[in-house]
Amino acid sequence: MKPNKPLRTLTAFAGIGYVITTTMIPRVSEVFIKVGLKGRDMSKKPPVAEIPESMGIVVAVTYLTLMLALIPFVFFKYLVNFASMSNDEEVSETYLQQYNTLSHNHLFPHNKLAEYLSAVLCLQSTTLLGLFDDLFDIRWRDKFFLPSIASLPLLIVYYVDFSVTSIVVPSFITESQWGSLLLANVEFLIRWGNIVVSRITGLTFSTLAPDYYIKTAIKVPKMLDLGVFYYLYMSAVSIFSPNSINILAGVNGLEVGQLIVLGIILLLNDSCYLFSNSISQAARDSHLFSALFIIPFIGVSLGLLQYNWFPAKVFVGDTYCYFSGMVFAIVGILGHFSKTLMIFLLPQIINFVYSVPQLFHIVPCPRHRLPKFDVEDGLMYPSYGEVTTTGGSALQRIMFNTLEVFGLISLKRDKNGDITHFSNMTIINLILVRLGPLREDALCMVILLLQLITGISMIAFRHTVGPWLFGYDNLTWGVK
Amino acid sequence: MKPNKPLRTLTAFAGIGYVITTTMIPRVSEVFIKVGLKGRDMSKKPPVAEIPESMGIVVAVTYLTLMLALIPFVFFKYLVNFASMSNDEEVSETYLQQYNTLSHNHLFPHNKLAEYLSAVLCLQSTTLLGLFDDLFDIRWRDKFFLPSIASLPLLIVYYVDFSVTSIVVPSFITESQWGSLLLANVEFLIRWGNIVVSRITGLTFSTLAPDYYIKTAIKVPKMLDLGVFYYLYMSAVSIFSPNSINILAGVNGLEVGQLIVLGIILLLNDSCYLFSNSISQAARDSHLFSALFIIPFIGVSLGLLQYNWFPAKVFVGDTYCYFSGMVFAIVGILGHFSKTLMIFLLPQIINFVYSVPQLFHIVPCPRHRLPKFDVEDGLMYPSYGEVTTTGGSALQRIMFNTLEVFGLISLKRDKNGDITHFSNMTIINLILVRLGPLREDALCMVILLLQLITGISMIAFRHTVGPWLFGYDNLTWGVK
Numbered sequence: 001m002k003p004n005k006p007l008r009t010l011t012a013f014a015g016i017g018y019v020i021t022t023t024m025i026p027r028v029s030e031v032f033i034k035v036g037l038k039g040r041d042m043s044k045k046p047p048v049a050e051i052p053e054s055m056g057i058v059v060a061v062t063y064l065t066l067m068l069a070l071i072p073f074v075f076f077k078y079l080v081n082f083a084s085m086s087n088d089e090e091v092s093e094t095y096l097q098q099y100n101t102l103s104h105n106h107l108f109p110h111n112k113l114a115e116y117l118s119a120v121l122c123l124q125s126t127t128l129l130g131l132f133d134d135l136f137d138i139r140w141r142d143k144f145f146l147p148s149i150a151s152l153p154l155l156i157v158y159y160v161d162f163s164v165t166s167i168v169v170p171s172f173i174t175e176s177q178w179g180s181l182l183l184a185n186v187e188f189l190i191r192w193g194n195i196v197v198s199r200i201t202g203l204t205f206s207t208l209a210p211d212y213y214i215k216t217a218i219k220v221p222k223m224l225d226l227g228v229f230y231y232l233y234m235s236a237v238s239i240f241s242p243n244s245i246n247i248l249a250g251v252n253g254l255e256v257g258q259l260i261v262l263g264i265i266l267l268l269n270d271s272c273y274l275f276s277n278s279i280s281q282a283a284r285d286s287h288l289f290s291a292l293f294i295i296p297f298i299g300v301s302l303g304l305l306q307y308n309w310f311p312a313k314v315f316v317g318d319t320y321c322y323f324s325g326m327v328f329a330i331v332g333i334l335g336h337f338s339k340t341l342m343i344f345l346l347p348q349i350i351n352f353v354y355s356v357p358q359l360f361h362i363v364p365c366p367r368h369r370l371p372k373f374d375v376e377d378g379l380m381y382p383s384y385g386e387v388t389t390t391g392g393s394a395l396q397r398i399m400f401n402t403l404e405v406f407g408l409i410s411l412k413r414d415k416n417g418d419i420t421h422f423s424n425m426t427i428i429n430l431i432l433v434r435l436g437p438l439r440e441d442a443l444c445m446v447i448l449l450l451q452l453i454t455g456i457s458m459i460a461f462r463h464t465v466g467p468w469l470f471g472y473d474n475l476t477w478g479v480k
Numbered sequence: 481m482k483p484n485k486p487l488r489t490l491t492a493f494a495g496i497g498y499v500i501t502t503t504m505i506p507r508v509s510e511v512f513i514k515v516g517l518k519g520r521d522m523s524k525k526p527p528v529a530e531i532p533e534s535m536g537i538v539v540a541v542t543y544l545t546l547m548l549a550l551i552p553f554v555f556f557k558y559l560v561n562f563a564s565m566s567n568d569e570e571v572s573e574t575y576l577q578q579y580n581t582l583s584h585n586h587l588f589p590h591n592k593l594a595e596y597l598s599a600v601l602c603l604q605s606t607t608l609l610g611l612f613d614d615l616f617d618i619r620w621r622d623k624f625f626l627p628s629i630a631s632l633p634l635l636i637v638y639y640v641d642f643s644v645t646s647i648v649v650p651s652f653i654t655e656s657q658w659g660s661l662l663l664a665n666v667e668f669l670i671r672w673g674n675i676v677v678s679r680i681t682g683l684t685f686s687t688l689a690p691d692y693y694i695k696t697a698i699k700v701p702k703m704l705d706l707g708v709f710y711y712l713y714m715s716a717v718s719i720f721s722p723n724s725i726n727i728l729a730g731v732n733g734l735e736v737g738q739l740i741v742l743g744i745i746l747l748l749n750d751s752c753y754l755f756s757n758s759i760s761q762a763a764r765d766s767h768l769f770s771a772l773f774i775i776p777f778i779g780v781s782l783g784l785l786q787y788n789w790f791p792a793k794v795f796v797g798d799t800y801c802y803f804s805g806m807v808f809a810i811v812g813i814l815g816h817f818s819k820t821l822m823i824f825l826l827p828q829i830i831n832f833v834y835s836v837p838q839l840f841h842i843v844p845c846p847r848h849r850l851p852k853f854d855v856e857d858g859l860m861y862p863s864y865g866e867v868t869t870t871g872g873s874a875l876q877r878i879m880f881n882t883l884e885v886f887g888l889i890s891l892k893r894d895k896n897g898d899i900t901h902f903s904n905m906t907i908i909n910l911i912l913v914r915l916g917p918l919r920e921d922a923l924c925m926v927i928l929l930l931q932l933i934t935g936i937s938m939i940a941f942r943h944t945v946g947p948w949l950f951g952y953d954n955l956t957w958g959v960k
Binding site for chain 1: 516556597641
């Protein structure tokens with residue numbers, strides 16, 4: 001056993017993960033149906049057989065087991081360095097000398113191990129949460145905030161290891177008068193909030209700049225220290241990421257597909273850093289950490305996709321959406337690019353924002369907002385919500401009409417011209433409104449392609465417009 | 481918020497755990513029944529209603545959440561020390577100075593955090609495993625070894641943090657000629673095995689004496705370095721502890737009761753160390769770690785006991801047995817007293833050894849070995865297994881007759897004197913054989929009392945006969 005090329009080991013683990021999931025899923029399907037984890041696909045021609053639900057459990061458990069088994073490989077060189085202190089000849093030496101070697105313990109990167117363990121722990125808590133949701137149907141308001149408990153160990157590790165709570169302020173703000181004034185006010189409020197929190201908890205959300213700003217930047221950019229609010233932000237990422245993925249769902253292959261695409265986008269972003277020779281060690285570590293969690297994830301997810309792609313033989317369940325959303329939240333938080341992650345989640349964010357009027361019941365929200373399946377031609381059509389009062393409230397009318405002007409909704413009117421129905425406000429329905437009826441796999445493919453294109457544009461944006469806006473890019477520093 | 485007295489904080493957490501479990505259990509009961517996690521109590525007078533199964537899930541999840549919430553309290557003083565580097569005035573200082581404070585990171589005990597996280601992770605894996613078993617009925621041979629995968633992170637942390645793989649050899653062995661010869665041979669085989677493993681894996685299972693041997697012992701005791709075999713032993717503890725608890729079960733209140741008693745015994749043992757002024761810091765840390773995990777465990781378990789005690793309103797399920805067995809395995813392994821833990825598990829060990837002939841099908845084993853409930857008088861009677869061949873095989877006859885001589889089994893014979901039935905070989909049945917029929921709660925109480933008495937005797941034994949056998953006691957060193 002020799003020290004491993006990390007990417008090669010990870011690819012091997014992804015392969016193993018793929019083999020395990022594809023082997024396990026058909027084997028456990030029957031048992032899942034027997035315990036009631038099953039459902040009918042409403043977008044297929046009858047007779048529709050019951051197929052197993054919550055198959056994401058298999059994926060999550062496989063992934064977690066792989067990540068545990070990966071620990072010795074990740075820390076291999078440290079394990080060997082440390083252990084090679086004592087060899088066969090030394091066995092007979094005195095205990096005192098052996099005791100002295102204990103001081104070499106500090107060679108082992110315990111902080112990295114704590115980071116890794118907190119990530120796996122957080123994923124496992126999320127899997128448990130998803131499983132309970134699949135089994136017991138937890139109420140929406142209960143489950144919405146639960147991911148933030150799961151992410152607690154993560155935030156603690158972040159607190160003790162990095163404490164970086166500053167964000168870079170775009171130069172167009174610092175260079176304008178109004179911008180500077182606004183910034184000064186925001187800084188004042190944030191500092192005041194932080195002092196209050198410090199007095200109550202005794203903790204200081206300290207203000208350390210990331211080391212790569214110090215070591216390599218010629219011009220230190222203007223930083224805004226968010227302090228405790230940065231932790232609230234990270235907690236929000238861990239809530240938003242799983243939930244936003246969970247609502248872009250309901251089409252065969254879409255849940256798994258969007259996450260594989262997201263994984264590929266993040267890997268592309270990681271490789272910008274990993275295959276560059278001129279980046280700081282900190283950035284390299286961050287993006288290796290990201291690849292570490294994403295490559296095996298793609299492996300197990302491909303196994304699931306094979307069974308969930310149109311026509312689906314299994315459903316993925318909430319477990320999968322929660323679990324995978326958290327994989328990306330973790331990578332973003334511990335890899336220190338949670339803001340970059342957010343721009344890669346743009347399709348999910350747009351879908352969420354677009355859904356807000358229905359989610360918060362500003363307009364009526366039917367129990368399911370899935371597109372409608374037509375048994376005759378086998379195509380998917382947009383589904384419609386019904387306006388309850390005649391023509392809708394004033395607010396609803398304004399919103400519907402505005403959206404209609406931009407072609408972002410399809411409305412049905414009665415003979416008086418009053419709105420009676422509106423296409424449900426999800427990206428999925430919107431695509432069907434714009435492109436016309438599609439077969440389920442074509443619909444899924446369109447969304448995935450859109451996401452891939454958005455993601456690649458965002459990578460380009462991140463490394464071209466980003467530096468221009470912020471006055472620096474952490475990728476190009478070394479060569480400046 | 482001030483630094484906390486650890487025992488007071490832990491007691492408060494135990495109280496919170498008790499309140500949460502007693503509140504949650506009645507609330508989720510109906511949902512559990514609805515998803516099929518339910519069973520009938522066979523030891524009650526009909527009509528017997530269905531009651532919820534697997535209620536241990538609630539306990540495990542409550543406990544895990546508490547342990548996550550406990551992290552900031554456990555590491556509070558470090559968090560404050562570390563963070564207090566920067567205060568309000570320093571906020572405006574340069575980034576370079578802030579960067580320098582990063583080096584203070586080493587003040588935080590990352591290895592302790594990694595230890596803590598690996599323990600919680602291991603417990604969570606075990607909970608998932610138990611849950612799958614309750615839901616899907618995993619095959620016996622599959623689930624038997626699964627706890628060892630769950631304990632993998634634990635062993636890795638042990639490897640990088642302690643690496644102590646030596647055990648003390650009793651002085652009566654080293655002082656006798658035969659003993660020394662045997663020891664030399666064992667040492668040779670162990671070293672040879674370790675060399676082979678090192679050549680294959682590249683890892684050295686190094687041989688460091690625990691620091692308290694060095695710092696305080698006047699006479700260093702003879703140590704036997706087990707190397708990699710110590711890891712196998714710890715892995716075996718993590719398999720044995722959950723499984724042995726799982727087979728001493730089937731009477732209302734017994735699963736929970738035995739674990740609460742075990743918890744109390746371990747706490748008594750811990751307090752021998754914690755309230756002594758003359759122990760090493762290492763021993764103090766170990767036993768504080770143990771109390772840290774056991775006190776909240778007792779809190780949540782008491783909540784479950786309230787509903788599981790005769791007449792039971794809920795069943796605990798495999799989840800609870802696996803989860804709690806692992807709590808103790810972890811405490812034993814990371815607290816460095818897995819050998820002491822084994823002597824506290826004596827009733828479970830005896831029950832296991834006594835069960836071996838049935839578990840390995842040397843004698844017939846009916847599907848259930850629970851005592852028999854008599855509907856007439858409401859008492860529990862020993863249940864009997866049936867001998868399949870006339871009078872049993874020669875081996876069976878020898879075993880049954882020997883056990884009968886010592887009063888350790890009850891046999892039924894036909895008119896020819898051939899054995900036809902034998903009392904099922906569990907401690908529970910044996911007690912009924914010896915004491916006669918008992919009501920279910922009396923039976924449970926007898927077993928729990930037996931366990932408590934055994935445990936307290938073992939504490940006394942550990943600190944009196946132990947030192948005499950081994951030539952030292954880690955408790956009394958400081959005062960020698």
